[in-house]
Amino acid sequence: xxxxxxxxxxxxxxxxxxxxxxxxxxxxxxxxxxxxxxxxxxxxxxxxxxxxxxxxxxxxxxxxxxxxxxxxxxxxxxxxxxxxxxxxxxxxxxxxxxxxxxxxxxxxxxxxxxxxxxxxxxxxxxxxxxxxxxxxxxxxxxxxxxxxxxxxxxxxxxxxxxxxxxxxxxxxxxxxxxxxxxxxxxxxxxxxxxxxxxxxxxxxxxxxxxxxxxxxxxxxxxxxxxxxxxxxxxxxxxxxxxxxxxxxxxxxxxxxxxxxxxxxxxxxxxxxxxxxxxxxxxxxxxxxxxxxxxxxxxxxxxxxxxxxxxxxxxxxxxxxxxxxxxxxxxxxxxxxxxxxxxxxxxxxxxxxxxxxxxxxxxxxxxxxxxxxxxxxxxxxxxxxxxx
Numbered sequence: 001x002x003x004x005x006x007x008x009x010x011x012x013x014x015x016x017x018x019x020x021x022x023x024x025x026x027x028x029x030x031x032x033x034x035x036x037x038x039x040x041x042x043x044x045x046x047x048x049x050x051x052x053x054x055x056x057x058x059x060x061x062x063x064x065x066x067x068x069x070x071x072x073x074x075x076x077x078x079x080x081x082x083x084x085x086x087x088x089x090x091x092x093x094x095x096x097x098x099x100x101x102x103x104x105x106x107x108x109x110x111x112x113x114x115x116x117x118x119x120x121x122x123x124x125x126x127x128x129x130x131x132x133x134x135x136x137x138x139x140x141x142x143x144x145x146x147x148x149x150x151x152x153x154x155x156x157x158x159x160x161x162x163x164x165x166x167x168x169x170x171x172x173x174x175x176x177x178x179x180x181x182x183x184x185x186x187x188x189x190x191x192x193x194x195x196x197x198x199x200x201x202x203x204x205x206x207x208x209x210x211x212x213x214x215x216x217x218x219x220x221x222x223x224x225x226x227x228x229x230x231x232x233x234x235x236x237x238x239x240x241x242x243x244x245x246x247x248x249x250x251x252x253x254x255x256x257x258x259x260x261x262x263x264x265x266x267x268x269x270x271x272x273x274x275x276x277x278x279x280x281x282x283x284x285x286x287x288x289x290x291x292x293x294x295x296x297x298x299x300x301x302x303x304x305x306x307x308x309x310x311x312x313x314x315x316x317x318x319x320x321x322x323x324x325x326x327x328x329x330x331x332x333x334x335x336x337x338x339x340x341x342x343x344x345x346x347x348x349x350x351x352x353x354x355x356x357x358x359x360x361x362x363x364x365x366x367x368x369x370x371x372x373x374x375x376x377x378x379x380x381x382x383x384x385x386x387x
Contacts, residue, residue, distance in 0.1 A: 001040075001041045001044045001045050002041070002045060002098070002101075004037065004041050005037075005038060005041035005042070005045070005102075006101075006102055006105045006106075008034060008037045008038055008041065009038070009087075009102060009106065009364070010105070010106055010109060010110075011034070012030070012034045012087070012360050013106065013110075013175070013360050013361060013364055014165075015027065015030050015034075016084075016359050016360035016361060017166055017171050017172075017174075017175050017359065017360070017361040018166055018167050018168070018171055019165045019166055019167075020135050020137070020143070020145070020150045020165055020166070020167060021165070023137055023167050024137060024138075027080070028076075028080055028083075031080060031083040031084060032083065034087070035083055035086055035087070038087060038090045039090070042090055042093060045098075047093065047094065047095060047098070049093055050093060054092075054329070054332075054333075055089065055092060057329045058088060058089065058092070058326065058329045058330060059089060061322065061325050061326045061329050062082065062085045062086070062088065062089075062326065064322055064325075065081060065085065065319075065322045065323070065326065066078050066079075066081055066082040066085075068315065068318065068319060068322060069081040069315070072293060072314065072315055072316075072319075081358060084358040084359075084360070085326070085358060085363075087360065087363065087364075088326075088330065088363055088367065091363075091364070091367045091368065092330075092367065092371075096371065096372070096374075096375035099367075099368045099371050099372050099375070100368075100372050100375065102368060103182055103183065103368045103369070103372055104190070106179070106364070106368075107179055107182075107183055107190060107192055107193070108192050110175075110176075110179060110196075111192035111193070111195040111196060112192075113148060113165070114164055114176075114195050114196070114199050115195060116148040116149070117148040117149040117162075117164040117165060117199075118149075118162070118164075118195070118198055118199065118202070120146045120148060120149040120151075121149050121151075121160075121162045121164075121202065124146070124149075124151055124160070125159065125160075129146055129151075130146075131144045131145050131146050131151075132145050132146075132147060133145055135150050137167055140167060141153050141154050143167075147165075148164070148165055149162075149163075149164055149165065150163065150164075150165060150167070159202075159204070161202070161203055161204045161205070162199065162202035162203050162204075163203065164199060169203040169204065169205050169208075170203070170205045170207060170208060170354065171361070172199060172200075172203055172205075172208075173199070173200045173203040173205035173207070173208025173209075173211075173212075174205075174207070174208060174211070174350065174354065174361060175361040175365075176196040176199045176200045176203075176208070177196075177200055177208055177211045177212045177215065177346075178346075178361060178362065178365035178366070179193075179196060179365055180193050180196050180197070180200075180212065180215070181215045181219070181342075181343055181346060181365065181369060182365035182366075182368055182369035182372070183369075184219055184339065184369075184373065185215070185216055185219060185220055197212075200212050207350070207353050207354065210349070211346055211349060211350055214345070214346060214349060215342060215343075215346045218338075218341075218342035218345060218346070219338070219339065219342050277309055277310065277313070278309070280294060280313055281309045281312070281313060284312070284313060289316070290312055290316060290317055291316050291317045291318055292316040292318060293312065293313060293314055293315050293316035293319065294313050294314075306353070306354050306355065306356075307352060307353045307354060307355055308320070308351060308352050308353075308355050310355060311351075311355035320351075323351075323357040326357070327344065327347060327357070327366065328344075330366065330367055330370065331344075331370060332370060332371055332374050334374065334377075334378075335370060335373070335374050335377075336370075336373040336374055336376075336377045339369070339370070339373045340370055340373075343366060343369055343370065347362065347366060350362070
């Protein structure tokens with residue numbers, strides 16, 4: 001049953017991040033099947049179900065979030081939201097060794113299926129790679145379907161961005177980064193993480209780069225020497241990329257130039273919202289709708305983008321507070337403080353530009369990362385105690 005749970009967990013991780021196989025379908029039926037399978041597996045595993053105060057607080061926050069979504073979007077969306085958050089309770093029931101094994105299994109097999117995707121991506125730069133036809137997804141330009149890799153037909157005027165089997169490069173970069181953080185960038189213990197570094201690098205996702213770098217600095221840079229080394233390497237890469245081939249390259253076009261100063265946006269890469277979104281957000285500020293979200297839902301189809309403004313327009317600051325409460329309530333007692341603070345900061349930074357707190361690609365790495373690190377810390381303390 002444990003193997004079935006691991007496979008179910010892995011499948012939901014990919015489905016919830018919008019892999020191409022399931023992206024065209026409503027997630028509701030998948031959520032029902034996933035929850036049923038997880039409950040059955042948990043009930044048959046040789047583990048003791050624990051009902052403590054923390055679990056009660058988390059369940060209470062999930063209930064409040066569900067009620068809030070019901071009030072905002074109706075009963076169906078409320079039930080879907082509930083089903084998206086219920087796996088949090090299942091993961092928390094797993095003992096340390098189970099969580100550790102689940103993280104190792106997920107990291108390994110995610111990297112394994114990413115390898116052929118990267119190979120097809122690199123080959124497609126130089127030759128025509130065989131495909132099974134076109135993959136069509138509403139709201140996106142057609143993709144050339146190589147199964148493990150769906151190739152975007154967007155003309156960037158430079159290298160195509162690597163999105164693997166997901167419909168957006170940012171989705172891939174986000175999940176890859178969170179899995180690296182969940183493993184605390186332990187490249188020696190888990191060489192599979194180097195595959196994820198390559199995946200994030202070729203995503204040419206500015207957000208993915210920043211989150212991966214911030215996470216690494218917060219967790220790994222603890223001396224002045226390390227800070228100098230990281231800064232020097234970063235400056236060298238930045239300088240090389242900005243001057244490579246006269247600046248006409250993917251890194252410069254998709255990353256470097258997006259970091260240039262812009263009078264209205266701050267930086268040119270701050271393109272998460274369209275003009276209608278900015279107008280609606282400012283109107284919400286003027287009429288006091290920021291706390292509960294915009295009440296007038298007319299012309300909402302004109303709003304486009306991803307990030308905190310979209311979330312506030314839909315669910316208000318109260319929705320953000322409830323999401324923060326959930327992520328804070330998940331933190332275990334006596335955690336690894338540095339790791340916990342670092343991961344929470346990365347989650348908050350991610351929310352600013354891509355506000356999907358119910359996604360399993362956020363919840364799973366965050367939960368197993370926090371509790372595996374706590375378990376490692378406890379083991380180290382026991383080993384350090386005198387006999």
